Amino acid sequence: MVMNTTRADFGPRFVLLLIALLALVIGCSQESQRPSKASPAAYFEETQRNTTLPDGDAIKPGSVQDTGDGRLRYATAKGRKMEVSYRPDGDGYRYTGVKEVSSSTAK
Numbered sequence: 001m002v003m004n005t006t007r008a009d010f011g012p013r014f015v016l017l018l019i020a021l022l023a024l025v026i027g028c029s030q031e032s033q034r035p036s037k038a039s040p041a042a043y044f045e046e047t048q049r050n051t052t053l054p055d056g057d058a059i060k061p062g063s064v065q066d067t068g069d070g071r072l073r074y075a076t077a078k079g080r081k082m083e084v085s086y087r088p089d090g091d092g093y094r095y096t097g098v099k100e101v102s103s104s105t106a107k
Contacts, residue, residue, distance in 0.1 A: 011086045040086055040093055046076075073101065095099065 041064045051074065052058055063075035072095075073083050085097040 001088065041072055043093055044072050044084075044086065044095070048095075 029079040045064045057076040057078045065073050081101045083101045084095045086093045086095050
């Protein structure tokens with residue numbers, strides 16, 4: 001007895017393999033597009049670098065520092081010192097309570 005194997009016999013397996021491969025590729029590419037979560041300061045700088053403040057000012061690149069108590073301090077392009085509170089939120093952080101700090105308060 002000779003078995004007649006046709007392409008139709010492999011159809012469902014091939015479709016499942018193709019779906020699994022596509023899911024893997026799509027899942028990996030979305031993961032690589034997420035900002036790095038190396039530190040709260042690095043994450044803030046990476047995700048907020050294009051943010052413009054209401055008065056047209058912007059975050060100065062390389063100025064973000066973690067105070068170690070759930071707050072970040074950063075300078076603006078116009079030279080102001082700012083502070084924002086943060087807390088972990090899912091894959092990133094949630095920022096609240098942005099305020100300007102005096103030069104004597106900023107470290």
